[in-house]
Amino acid sequence: MDCTIRPALDDDAADISAVILRALRETNVKDYTGEIIERVARSFSPDAVLQLIGQRTVFVATVGSRLVGTASLDGSVVRTVFVAPDVQAHGIGKLLMAEIERTARERNIPSLTVPSSVTAEAFYARLGFKAVRDSYHGDERTIIMERSLDAPM
Secondary structure (H helix, E strand, O other): OOEEEEEOOHHHHHHHHHHHHHHHHHOHHHOOOHHHHHHHHHHHOHHHHHHHHHHOEEEEEEEOOEEEEEEEEEOOEEEEEEEOHHHOOOOHHHHHHHHHHHHHHHOOOOEEEEEEEOOOHHHHHHOOOEEEEEEEEOOEEEEEEEEEOOOOO
């Protein structure tokens, strides 16, 4: 699968939103209640994503002209890593994370933190992230994971 990683553009907001919502509703739903999924989904409307593009370093993954994934860097925190359900497990998330790491290294960020969903914990663990603690927002469990950039991915 020929995938390209590039910085997000304002015009990508609706497509990014669609990828995130699909991933939440089709992939994350196996680990979270529908109520939690819909609460999280409200944070990723096209307008909300457009605001995030202005506040964070946001990347997108494309296959041909189709946007299939996204990831962002907010200081030393990795956020909003999502890949469209039909192309998950094809290395797209790993490519996005490699771009996040490259950007962090350029900025001399010594380590990365990711608030991982239960769904993505194994993905981040394969990339060398270690769980350091759990965080709860009501009944929504998030695993806070960290990785030093001294070690290669």
